[in-house]
Amino acid sequence: MILTSREMKALEERAFADGITAEALMEEAGRKIAETVRQFYPFPGKCIVVFGKGHNGGDALVAARHLAEAGWTLEWKPAFPEDKWAPLTRQNWEVVRDIATGPDGRHCILSRPGPQPVIILDGLLGIGAGGALRPPILDATREINRLRATSNARVFAIDLPTGLDSETGAADPDTVIADYTLTISFAKQPLLADAAARFVGRLAVLPLEELSKRASGGNPDGVATAEELQxxxxxxxxxxxxxxxxxxxxxxxxxxxxxxxxxxxxxxxxxxxxxxxxxxxxxxxxxxxxxxxxxxxxxxxxxxxxxxxxxxxxxxxxxxxxxxxxxxxxxxxxxxxxxxxxxxxxxxxxxxxxxxxxxxxxxxxxxxxxxxxxxxxxxxxxxxxxxxxxxxxxxxxxxxxxxxxxxxxxxxxxxxxxxxxxxxxxxxxxxxxxxxxxxxxxxxxxxxxxxxxxxxxxxxxxxxxxxxxxxxxxxxxxxxxxxxxxxxxxxxxxxxxxx
Ligand SMILES: NC(=O)C1=CN([C@@H]2O[C@H](COP(=O)(O)OP(=O)(O)OC[C@H]3O[C@@H](n4cnc5c(N)ncnc54)[C@H](O)[C@@H]3O)[C@@H](O)[C@H]2O)[C@@H](O)CC1
Ligand SMILES: [K+]
Missing domain, CATH: 3.40.1190.20 (Ribokinase)
Structure with missing residues (x-):
């Protein structure tokens, strides 16, 4: 099933009405993001966490915590000062900061010889995005694209590559160019627009149990995942x-x-x-x-x-x-x-x-x-x-x-x-x-x-x-x-x- 971002938000609202918390959904999403990153890159390396103030950023912080526990080195790039963050985003920062930050502001528990993967998590904007990119998010998307172009870093967009219109799939000129997009719960319509493919890259859908149960309607088209084809x-x-x-x-x-x-x-x-x-x-x-x-x-x-x-x-x-x-x-x-x-x-x-x-x-x-x-x-x-x-x-x-x-x-x-x-x-x-x-x-x-x-x-x-x-x-x-x-x-x- 493929949902519009609006249908996705309505589905979340139905879950909230049944007492499911945003915190629980974020925890499952973040864990699955880390698991999926590790399917592609089983050996730990460095993860640069670029995050916004909303729940897309919260997902990135939970994922970063799981990656740190698996031996990844973390580097933080918040787009906003801490006092602008959503409460749940801040709450997850407090958890991950204690686990994952050393005295120099970077976490390091493992160093392996040889080349290590470097990945960038794009946790700037998800389905809460609207309108053209604005600073400081705009500066951050440019920085991600610069890093991707000038290094071997692989970009993992969370839910949507930031800059892709969450309803139409139209791309802002500074949209994050993701190598992988890990979309939460269901594939979203904008990810499948023809012009979106070069920004979305490899697509993975990470189902959330409480949302899958409640899903209905939506577009019957499908994305062919291993789970679907198995x-x-x-x-x-x-x-x-x-x-x-x-x-x-x-x-x-x-x-x-x-x-x-x-x-x-x-x-x-x-x-x-x-x-x-x-x-x-x-x-x-x-x-x-x-x-x-x-x-x-x-x-x-x-x-x-x-x-x-x-x-x-x-x-x-x-x-x-x-x-x-x-x-x-x-x-x-x-x-x-x-x-x-x-x-x-x-x-x-x-x-x-x-x-x-x-x-x-x-x-x-x-x-x-x-x-x-x-x-x-x-x-x-x-x-x-x-x-x-x-x-x-x-x-x-x-x-x-x-x-x-x-x-x-x-x-x-x-x-x-x-x-x-x-x-x-x-x-x-x-x-x-x-x-x-x-x-x-x-x-x-x-x-x-x-x-x-x-x-x-x-x-x-x-x-x-x-x-x-x-x-x-x-x-x-x-x-x-x-x-x-x-x-x-x-x-x-x-x-x-x-x-
Ligand atoms: N709500 C939920 O229950 C869940 C949400 N999840 C995550 O939460 C995301 C949605 O979170 P939010 O609703 O907090 O929204 P986002 O985190 O997508 O961001 C919204 C924030 O960005 C700002 N913004 C919007 N458009 C902008 C633009 N063009 N330029 C600059 N700033 C802009 C807005 O002021 C708003 O504060 C999903 O994409 C997903 O990643 C997941 O944790 C799963 C569960
Ligand atoms: K994103």
Whole structure:
């Protein structure tokens, strides 16, 4: 469920009327903020606490207390003098100050050798924000952005990045650029505005028990968190065999673009498919077999139409395919009864004959990036991402995964689902080929295309962020095939409802 900030405040009021205290909610919020920070950065480092006078600042102080107890060094940057703080904010300061402040005004109980993470908590403004940023908050947001730009500090915004309008999601020019936004209780509408993605970053929703119980109404759209998706991934029975994990056929690759085919097929292997066949035309067959992992069967074909005769449960079509086999591709999209992931060049071929989507013999998951989407639907350039997905799924009976830094998934009669995971390190050619293989593997294991899309996007984003947080990669060094090293951990986190 996604709430407006106004609905969120009304929900809090209902809880207060039932005797739940703001103090108790803040305590739970602060504890969960610290837990989430530690999921991304399990080893303690330095935390710079930038806080305002309201309860958003109070959340930051409670979180800081828990981080201090876990060994983090704290540095304080209050935006206002103490006499301006809300009573609960001050109360939490008194608790944390005694625990966490040494004689030099900084807390230090642990120093580890080697580089330590430096994080900034943005506890300046939350849903109490209104109007353009004003000093001294404005000076503080500029300082956070300066620190982020000039150091390796990672910014965690509490509830909303300060400067994002809490109703519309419009961004003040000095809005905090967060790497992570940890939003309290429910996802808020403004965080999902198209223009907000670059300020919000990786999104995590921290449910508060007493508020979850009382929630009603709201927008039925969802944000895909591990907790939400956990139950969609089936557990395997001990006696399961490869035939039950999905026979996936992949139609991909052409001269100059065999890498796309290889990455899709290997991603399919790493995401659990039972038997993977890559169909390769004679002109690329030898290149493909010499480069691909031994788990993938490579079948030489004269014509891709042979795919229609092969025994498969799921198909994926498009990565690196080029435009040379357009007629065969159209026939496969139309005639194959199996569920199919349609990506890349297959989407470009489809955009010339979009009405074919009315006649498909099986369900289709289309995974365009915004450029491919504009070819499928030229009007999408003038629409918001949500409007684009809505227009497509209203017209066509298929699933759409619209890529981007806030990947959005839709299907008729299903809630729109915003992905939460990811890293700017994913801005590299080939990430989409991995996603195609992962989604096809999940569909092979019995997930509907809608769930395969939601889980696939979550897993790929989670693997990428693990590589740059707990792994040794940076946003620059991350490559698509490096995701394989972290996919296993991403699956484990999904099953644990973590992240
Ligand atoms: N109320 C509750 O029960 C809970 C609230 N929580 C936290 O409390 C937050 C809301 O707290 P508050 O209502 O105290 O509000 P905030 O902490 O968001 O800040 C409001 C204060 O900032 C000032 N302000 C507003 N807009 C400004 C602007 N554009 N420039 C400069 N100053 C501005 C206002 O004068 C006001 O004093 C939530 O976002 C969440 O982080 C959580 O602790 C969970 C429970
Ligand atoms: K904030």
């Amino acid at each position: 139950s969609t991934l089936p557990r395997r029975n001990f006696d399961m065999h490869k035939g039950q994990c999905g026979r996936v056929g992949i139609v991909a690759g052409s001269r100059g673009f065999v890498g796309a085919a290889i990455m899709s097929a290997e991603a399919c292997v790493r995401a659990g498919a039972g038997l993977i066949t890559l169909f390769a035309t004679e002109n690329i067959y030898l290149i493909v077999v010499s480069a691909i992992g031994p788990e993938v069967m490579v079948k030489p074909v004269q014509s891709y139409l042979e795919v229609l005769e092969a025994k498969t449960d799921v198909l994926a079509i498009g990565p690196g395919l080029g435009s040379g086999h357009a007629s065969e591709v159209r026939q496969i999209i139309e005639q194959a009864p199996q569920p199919m992931v349609v990506d890349a060049d297959a989407l470009n071929i489809l955009s010339d004959s979009i009405h074919l989507l009315d006649r498909c013999a099986g369900p289709r998951l289309l995974t365009p990036h915004p450029g491919e989407m504009a070819r499928l639907d030229p009007k999408s350039k003038d629409r918001s991402r949500r409007e684009t997905v809505e227009a497509f799924t209203t017209r066509w009976p298929h699933t759409l995964l619209l890529k981007g830094s806030r990947t959005l998934i839709g299907q008729r009669d299903h809630p729109f689902s915003y992905n939460t995971t990811g890293s700017p390190g994913m801005a590299t050619g080939g990430m989409g080929d991995i996603l195609t293989g992962v989604c096809a593997a999940l569909a092979g294991q019995g997930l509907s295309l809608y769930d395969a899309a939601r889980v696939g996007a979550w897993l790929c984003g989670r693997a990428a962020e693990l590589a740059v947080t707990v792994g040794d990669e940076s946003e620059e060094s991350l490559t698509p095939t490096l995701l394989f090293r972290y996919l296993g951990r991403a699956f484990q986190d999904l099953r644990a409802g973590k992240g």
